[in-house]
Amino acid sequence: MIKQRILITGALGQLGVSLIRVLSKRSDTYILATDINAPKEEIDVDFECVNALDTNRLEELIVQQKIDCIYHLAAILSAKGEKNPFQSWHVNVNSFQVTVELAIKHKVQRVFWPSSIAVYGEDKNPINAPQQVDMNPLTMYGVSKLACEKLMIYYHQKFNLDIRSLRLPGVLSSDPAGGGTTDYAVEMVQAVKNGKDYTCFLAPQTELPMIYIDDVVIAIEQLMESNLSNQERAHSYNIMGFSLTPAMLESQLHKMGYPAEVHYAPDYRQQIAESWPRTIQDQFARDHWGWAPQFDLEKSIKQMTP
Template identity: 40%
Template sequence: MDSKILVIGSSGQIGTELVLKLREIYGNKNVIASDIRKGNYEVMESGPFEYLDVMNKNEVKEVLEKHEITEVYLMVAILSVIAEQNPLKAWELNMNSLFNILELAKNGYIKRLFWPSSIAVFGPDTPKEMTPQDTVIKPSTVYGISKLAGENWCSYYRNKYGVDVRSIRYPGLISYKTTPGGGTTDYAVEIFYEAIKRKSYTCFLEKDTVLPMMYMDDAINATIGIMQPESLPSYVSYNLGAFSFSPEELAEAIKMKIPQFEISYKPDARQEIAMTWPQSIDDSKARKDWGWEPKVGLEEMVDIMLQGLHFTI
């Protein structure tokens, strides 16, 4: 039977580009986008779209049956910064959306499920350099706590009920095609907009705060790639890495292309979150188990971002 794919949260930063890539691979009519708000023009015009509230399990079930869905990508989440402002709302959305889909998968409505985790699962006691797949995991943010709980529930449903659920611990993601959604690494996207428009940027992190990052195309390829093997031998949620840099290092790379660019620093509450996260990631398990390999490096990412935004700003 051909794959029929539902992307829930298709109007978000990852979901938008994921839908378009999946439609390129599987055909427009076989990939149904869904969200509580409409997506961008290309998503809405290139294939089916359903207005869908993932918190309503019966509504989700109806869409699954209507389109004879086999795979679901659940991309709904309230991210780190916004979650800290409203912890209970973030916990409710991040966890109950997952429970609804896990239950539907357990009851046979979905054959395979993708759910995004994050480096936010790690905390201040986690090793910073080349953070291992298996290590101390004690998150200190609402977002991280919900992602760690989600990982454990995904493992439970896989082991207890045989649910085929797969997950990636995303690092910070960088793209010019969609705006960031309230994460601690958003500066790495904002800086490009400001470099082109104003030739200056005030960063909300300290200049030497190193964090793991990834260009969106690599994240999309990994998200689709982890769904391809018939089974995964080791984990539900895999570490994923590409490159790491600080705001100062990124600013220097931008200055190579825009010499007049200037950066200043005014750390806010996001600095406290960033200090609890890893600086680099050991993703050797993902490379071994399902062939993960990033394609875009830091310098290439800077070129892509500046070129892409010149045509959109």
């Protein structure tokens, strides 16, 4: 018996493919995955090619499939977004608006939308950045995520929309990353694992918060299933697994017996990374819905290098 009917936007990205792997194992859940691109390999759930800005087509699907939960993942990430900031704002903010408007109109019970540590800025590379602080993001990606964090609170207060959010750090996974400033970590592991040298676009000592993908999926499931008070819902919750520099990752890979060399050639992404916190506080998530990471760096790399 199907209890929940989920629509996912941007479902073929780094987060979406892992989320689908886990959600598709639930026997009581129907999943409709959507993305602007078609899948390169077969996926286990229904799929439709849809632009997340296409209100009419999304509305048809929500009605036809009696969708009661939306995971809105479609976005243009930080590094890619800086190449076309107007497009980045357009996709990130307007697709959020489309999702929220349809969710309110069709009384969708719950929405998940991920924000990012890119919302931080101004204070150069702070350690242990608090959940709430003045934020002046450097990138259009960060500006668009911060705008949507504010919109999320607005729609929650105005329409009682149950929209839940994580403010994610860089994500490590075996699946390719999609154009963010922390992608170096996924790329370095893939290259070194295959015996290839890697040239890193960040400097060796650039420290950023990271998380392993399985922890992200666990956190999404926990957050979506929690009984949160009204006040607790209106957060984009900071979570992190561990802090990482490219040099630490290189040394961990060498320790695990991978001999390939890493070279360093920082580019425009270095400035973005330096505007983000080195570590973030995730106490709100721990206190409100029991968040606790299960993967440290070593365990994450072992998963990525079976």
